[in-house]
Amino acid sequence: MEHKDSYKVHTALAHPSLALVKYWGKQSKGINVPSTTSVAVTLSHLTSSVQASFILDKTLSNEDARVMIHNVEQNNNRIFALCDVIDKRYKKHLKNLSQDMQDMFSHRNFIIRGSNNFPTSAGLASSASGGAALTQAIIGMLNMTLPPKELSSLARVYSGSACRSTLGGFVVWKAGSLYAEPIVESEYWKDFRIIVLTVTQDVKKLSSRDAMSITRDTSPYYKSWIRYNNSLANECVHAIKNKDIEKIGEIAVRSYTAMHASSIAAYPSILYWTSGTIVLLRALQDMRKNNIPVWETMDAGPQIKLITLASSVEHISSCIRGVSDEYNLNIEIQECHVGTKVVMRQE
Numbered sequence: 001m002e003h004k005d006s007y008k009v010h011t012a013l014a015h016p017s018l019a020l021v022k023y024w025g026k027q028s029k030g031i032n033v034p035s036t037t038s039v040a041v042t043l044s045h046l047t048s049s050v051q052a053s054f055i056l057d058k059t060l061s062n063e064d065a066r067v068m069i070h071n072v073e074q075n076n077n078r079i080f081a082l083c084d085v086i087d088k089r090y091k092k093h094l095k096n097l098s099q100d101m102q103d104m105f106s107h108r109n110f111i112i113r114g115s116n117n118f119p120t121s122a123g124l125a126s127s128a129s130g131g132a133a134l135t136q137a138i139i140g141m142l143n144m145t146l147p148p149k150e151l152s153s154l155a156r157v158y159s160g161s162a163c164r165s166t167l168g169g170f171v172v173w174k175a176g177s178l179y180a181e182p183i184v185e186s187e188y189w190k191d192f193r194i195i196v197l198t199v200t201q202d203v204k205k206l207s208s209r210d211a212m213s214i215t216r217d218t219s220p221y222y223k224s225w226i227r228y229n230n231s232l233a234n235e236c237v238h239a240i241k242n243k244d245i246e247k248i249g250e251i252a253v254r255s256y257t258a259m260h261a262s263s264i265a266a267y268p269s270i271l272y273w274t275s276g277t278i279v280l281l282r283a284l285q286d287m288r289k290n291n292i293p294v295w296e297t298m299d300a301g302p303q304i305k306l307i308t309l310a311s312s313v314e315h316i317s318s319c320i321r322g323v324s325d326e327y328n329l330n331i332e333i334q335e336c337h338v339g340t341k342v343v344m345r346q347e
């Protein structure tokens with residue numbers, strides 16, 4: 001499709017949000033309102049970049065928005081849901097835009113292009129960083145700036161965890177809340193490290209959205225998962241403020257294992273792990289037995305993320321390389337620091 005006239009391109013960059021205490025379960029009312037309190041850290045180095053621009057072309061019909069990720073056209077329902085909320089919440093602001101801009105937004109005549117410098121939809125929280133960058137890019141395209149709470153609440157409409165990725169540092173998103181809140185900024189803990197182990201680049205077969213609803217509807221452990229996880233969240237916030245890495249590590253392991261246990265017990269059973277994942281999980285348990293300070297967490301995919309301090313990164317990475325070579329796993333290792341909030345890139 002050739003477009004006649006394009007408006008300025010607005011680019012936003014965001015990093016994934018890695019949950020130490022997981023969000024896994026939605027309330028039945030509202031859009032992506034969590035049943036669990038999650039506590040997360042934003043990851044540096046892994047970045048989603050999203051560009052949004054209006055298309056001035058009077059021949060386009062309603063709902064001609066195009067959404068491309070790595071040049072592949074995407075289903076745009078979630079973006080339309082986000083735009084519907086913008087229409088309702090920011091009616092007054094939209095009325096002050098030029099008539100052309102009002103028409104283009106109401107007809108959804110814009111194009112969104114996104115890319116990630118890490119595997120997409122593979123359990124590396126690309127929906128969190130992508131959703132945060134996308135929301136910020138659309139807000140930029142509408143010449144708006146929003147306070148952090150409002151931006152977080154809007155990003156949540158696209159994808160729950162995206163509300164956490166709008167903020168940098170360590171954040172908490174309370175059960176029932178519409179936005180995430182900061183605990184400490186990214187500079188607070190300079191030697192905190194996350195090592196991302198990419199086990200496979202394959203796209204996951206079951207989205208976290210569907211997996212959460214199957215777990216809620218069929219897992220006998222769902223209610224106890226929610227109770228248990230919420231009890232971990234307060235402890236985790238406290239441990240972050242005290243820079244207590246051992247406590248954070250223990251809580252992270254407890255949270256992800258309980259989340260996966262409740263999903264594995266659902267029917268049909270939800271199992272994101274591969275044989276490579278299990279080899280690594282066993283190796284990590286052995287490393288802890290040998291007093292190496294490393295704790296893992298996992299999301300809706302086979303990848304493993306390690307929590308540690310800067311002083312242990314080299315040793316841990318060399319142990320993981322050893323396991324990867326021994327079992328022929330071809331694991332990719334990426335070191336991340338605590339990342340910063342979503343930003344607009346000035347062109």
Ligand code: PMV
Pocket residue numbers: 017018019021022023024038125127128159160161162208209298299300
């Ligand atoms: O926001 P979603 O739909 O991508 O769900 C994220 C769910 C997990 O990554 C598994 C956990 C979390 O808290 O990030």
